[in-house]
Amino acid sequence: MLNDEERRRIEEAVRAAELRTSGEIYCVLAEESSDYRETPLAWAAIAALLGPAALLLAGVEVSAPELLDGGWSATQVSDMAEVAARSALVGAILLQGVLFVAAGLLAAWGPIRRVLTPRPLKRERVRGRARELFLAKNLSATRARTGVLIYVSMAEHMAELVADEGISSRVEPGAWDRPMAALIAGLKRGETGSGFAAAVGLCAEILAEHAPADRSDNPNELPDAVVELPRL
Template sequence: MQLTPADTAAVEAAIHEAELRTRGEIYCVVSDESGDYGETPLAWAAGVALLGPAVLLLGGVHVAAPDLFGGWSAAQVSEVAEAAARKALLGAILMQAILFVATLLVVTIPSVRRALTPRPFKRERVRRRALEQFAAKNLHLTRERTGVLIYVSFAEHMAELIADEGIAAHVEPRVWDEAMAALTAGLRRGAAGEGLAAAVRQCGAVLAERFPADPDANPNELPNTVVVLPRA
């Protein structure tokens, strides 16, 4: 999923129109993916590798020691048992190594890696990168602390809305639910541009009600462009 030039133009037009009615600032950032989730392949590979001994047992491999009452001496029993145990241990280690490498190669595939990464972990990574962008784009430096960041991460199919403290003090978090619902609806149907533009318009309505434009001074403190980030 990505924004087309037409999508970008529509979103930027929606930002411009919304900011004409408010002292607030709306800023949009989209990203292909918010993290590489390099921990996921390693975690799955290590977990599957622990199943090595179980795989050997299910495959019928077992360790047997000679019968003490079959004419074997204690030294012979010890020697044979040690050799059998060593063979079984080496087999388990080899199986674990094979399982580790095979799982690592499979889970490294981007689509598999994303599917096997727990959703709360992806949510935390998206939230963290949204906060990074909020600070990096200076949304906290607007005159009345009325910046709103809408952040979309396509690979995770997730979005975040962050309002600066000047807005948060007057607007309850649930007020933004309609904007986020419009955005996620667009993402689900593959119309990211439409969803993002709808979210911008909804945010503009909220800001216009609580922070109406000042006819004498309503500067555009942040660019209305949509920022597209490379894959993290």
């Protein structure tokens, strides 16, 4: 996802930023935030349920043979009608099974799955993954609780910024809009490294104002290198 130059640029941006603040900035780039395994199942179920209805709307009909004028007894007519109904039911079940498998396989293909997954679900998963990583990478364990996570999920084309309570309680939520805008602008240009570096620099301005560095005691509590996570 990144080349060596981009990795170096992000790491240098983080290192320079943390000289100005007691806060910690941590960058993560993920290929995808979730496997969205429920998406192909949901679309397979929809296709299977709507398949018979679509046939009826298309004018396909199932009817019993004309028996009443052929000298058939009531019992024979009843039996033939039952056979016709059973055949129609079996045909509908088989159709639903085929549609379920076909739609499920199609929706499971990566590009199709991402298109069919609702955007609100993607946003929820990206936000949840960012918060999960915030805890897993110990950003909530810094001394002053001033850790900031910058998280990008490539497949969803989404990003999140999570700030710990030590800094989030001191700034307005809108303060993070500029770093996020710079990050997204870089991603849209296809310049991931530049986007991260710009976002880091703007986060450093916020952190330096509200959590300035103590020149005599400013340990580097977290790695500066960007973390790249493969697809789940």
